[in-house]
Amino acid sequence: MYKFSIIDKVSLILMVLGALNWGLIGLFNFNIIGIIFGEPVNLIGRILYILIGVAGLNMIILFFKTKNSCK
Template identity: 70%
Template sequence: MYKFKLIDKVSLILVIIGAINWGLIGLFNFNLVDALFGQPTNLIGRIIYILIGVSGVDMLMLLFKTKKL
């Protein structure tokens, strides 16, 4: 069984936050990241979006790692 590393756990949390944010956008047209950190033109908001995107790639790699086991 694959043991989750710290980076995998952090990535999973960020992907969940991203999924909840997209759900809120789809259901209520409410962007949680923008509400908390400002519009994407704000540096902090852009960094959050970048981290969530990188986390998605990490979760994709995790999927392939666990399939090999």
């Protein structure tokens, strides 16, 4: 069984944050990250969006790691 590292756990949290943000944008045109960090998105907001994207890439890699460890 694959043990989640701290990076995997942080990536999962960022992925949930990104998914909730996109869901709210789609349903209500409400951008949580834009509200918290200011509109238009400033440097901190852009960094957060980049981290969410990197977390998504890490989750893809994690998917293949866990898929191979289950065999």
